[in-house]
Amino acid sequence: MAAINIPNQNSPYFLHSSDQPGQILVTQLLDGDDYPTWNRVMTMALEAKNKLGFIDGSIAKPEPNNHNFSNWIRCNNMVQSWLVHSTIANSILWIKSARDIWLDLLTRFNQKNAPSIFEIRRAISNLSQGTNYVATYYTQLKAYRDELDSYRTVPACVCGVIPNFNDIYATEHLMDFFTGLE
Incomplete structure (x- = not known):
C-alpha cells in the first residue's frame, strides 16, 4: 500500500x-x-x-x-x-x-487606461480637507495616490535615474496635499 x-x-x-x-x-x-x-x-x-x-x-x-x-x-x-x-x-x-x-x-x-487615471486625478484635484481632521484628509488623499501609483510602472534601472522619478512623485504628492488644505 x-x-x-x-x-x-x-x-x-x-x-x-x-x-x-x-x-x-x-x-x-x-x-x-x-x-x-x-x-x-x-x-x-x-x-x-x-x-x-x-x-x-x-x-x-x-x-x-x-x-x-x-x-x-x-x-x-x-x-x-x-x-x-x-x-x-x-x-x-x-x-x-x-x-x-x-x-x-x-x-x-x-489596462493602464487614461479614463481611470483621469478619474483618479480629478478626485485628487477635487479633494479638500474641509472640516475633516488633517489625518482624515491625508488618509483619503493617500488612498487616491496609492491607486494612481498602481497604474504606474517604473522600469528597473541601474543607471541612477529612478531616484529622480521618486523625488518627482514625492513632490507631486506633497503639492496635492497642500492644494487641498483649508
Whole structure:
C-alpha cells in the first residue's frame, strides 16, 4: 500500500480544514473597474494562505510521477475555485490552472487606461480637507495616490535615474496635499 504524502503546515501544498472551494477570500468582487485594488487584496489573501506561488508561477505543476502531483492538483483547484468565486465566474471557469486564470484576468483588466487615471486625478484635484481632521484628509488623499501609483510602472534601472522619478512623485504628492488644505 502506498504511503499518503501529507504536507506540513508550512508547505504551499498544505490545505487547512477551513479552506473550502466555495470560500470567498476577498469581499471585493472583481467587476473590471477595480482591478488594481482587487489584485492587491487577492494577492495578500493568497500570500497569507501560502498559495501565491500557484498564480505567480513559482510553484510549477509537477510531473505525474512526482510525489507532490496530487497535492498540486488539489491546491491548484482550490486556488482556481477561490478566483472563480471572487470574479466573473463564467469567463474563467474553463481555464485549467490558477496561473492561467491570473494571467487572463491581468491581460483583460490591468489596462493602464487614461479614463481611470483621469478619474483618479480629478478626485485628487477635487479633494479638500474641509472640516475633516488633517489625518482624515491625508488618509483619503493617500488612498487616491496609492491607486494612481498602481497604474504606474517604473522600469528597473541601474543607471541612477529612478531616484529622480521618486523625488518627482514625492513632490507631486506633497503639492496635492497642500492644494487641498483649508
